[in-house]
Amino acid sequence: MVYREENIRHGRTPLRLSPDDIAGIVETGDLCCTHYDAYRFFTPLAVPKNRHQLTRDTTEHFDQPGCVHVTMDLYRYAYKIAPWVSGELLGDAFLLAWEARELDMRASPYDMTGYELEPIRIEEATGRQEYARRQQELTRKAEPILAKLIKVYERLLAVNEEKKAETKKIEE
Numbered sequence: 001m002v003y004r005e006e007n008i009r010h011g012r013t014p015l016r017l018s019p020d021d022i023a024g025i026v027e028t029g030d031l032c033c034t035h036y037d038a039y040r041f042f043t044p045l046a047v048p049k050n051r052h053q054l055t056r057d058t059t060e061h062f063d064q065p066g067c068v069h070v071t072m073d074l075y076r077y078a079y080k081i082a083p084w085v086s087g088e089l090l091g092d093a094f095l096l097a098w099e100a101r102e103l104d105m106r107a108s109p110y111d112m113t114g115y116e117l118e119p120i121r122i123e124e125a126t127g128r129q130e131y132a133r134r135q136q137e138l139t140r141k142a143e144p145i146l147a148k149l150i151k152v153y154e155r156l157l158a159v160n161e162e163k164k165a166e167t168k169k170i171e172e
Contacts, residue, residue, distance in 0.1 A: 002109055003046040016111035016119055025123050034062040035069040065146070066139045071100040074145050077153075084156055089148050096145060100138050107131050 002008045002015065003026045015022070031050040033039045039047075039054045047053070054062060063070050075097035078090050105112050107120040107127075120134070121127035 001042040001046050003043050003049075005043040005045075009041065010110060013114070014111045015109050016113075017109045017123065021123070022109050034064055035059075035067050036062070037073075038067075038069045065142065066135055068100040068104050068135060068138060071138050071142045072097040072104075074142060074149060078145075078149055081152060081156065085149070085152055089145065089152070093145050093149070096138065096141055099141075103131070103134050103138065 002019075002022055004019070004023055008015070017025075026046060026049060031046065032052070033042070033050050034052060034054070036054045036056055036059045039050060039052075042050065052058075052062060063073075065071075075090075075093040078085050078093040082090060102117060103120070105115075106117050107122045112119065119127075120131050122131050
């Protein structure tokens with residue numbers, strides 16, 4: 001988030017919008033970020049403009065499958081249990097995260113053309129429509145990856161419970 005901030009986070013990458021244009025979009029729009037890891041990068045003046053005041057503790061309540069940042073997190077959760085996740089699932093999660101990050105950066109106020117990424121101009125109605133369409137595509141691609149990850153986590157939890165039960169028997 002670069003709203004009303006002089007020290008922007010990615011200072012080596014130019015903005016494609018002026019600070020006044022960014023401020024106008026934020027001030028006339030409806031900020032509705034629901035992902036804490038994105039929200040925590042909001043500038044201090046942007047935080048109260050968000051519809052939701054997020055904390056790490058409310059993550060489970062607010063995260064939603066359509067969020068590009070939640071989609072990127074699938075890779076993080078796959079990588080955390082990498083020894084128990086197939087290489088194919090880990091690779092699928094990585095490629096999906098890459099695609100989500102590209103969408104995120106293309107829709108940002110940064111000029112990414114130097115990285116051969118054309119902007120999605122979410123400040124315009126057609127850009128918001130394109131972003132929403134691509135976000136829905138990512139959500140559809142994420143569904144089978146999420147389902148497979150949940151199964152792996154459930155298996156790990158079941159094994160953990162079995163090990164606890166075995167340990168308890170030994171201790172008795």
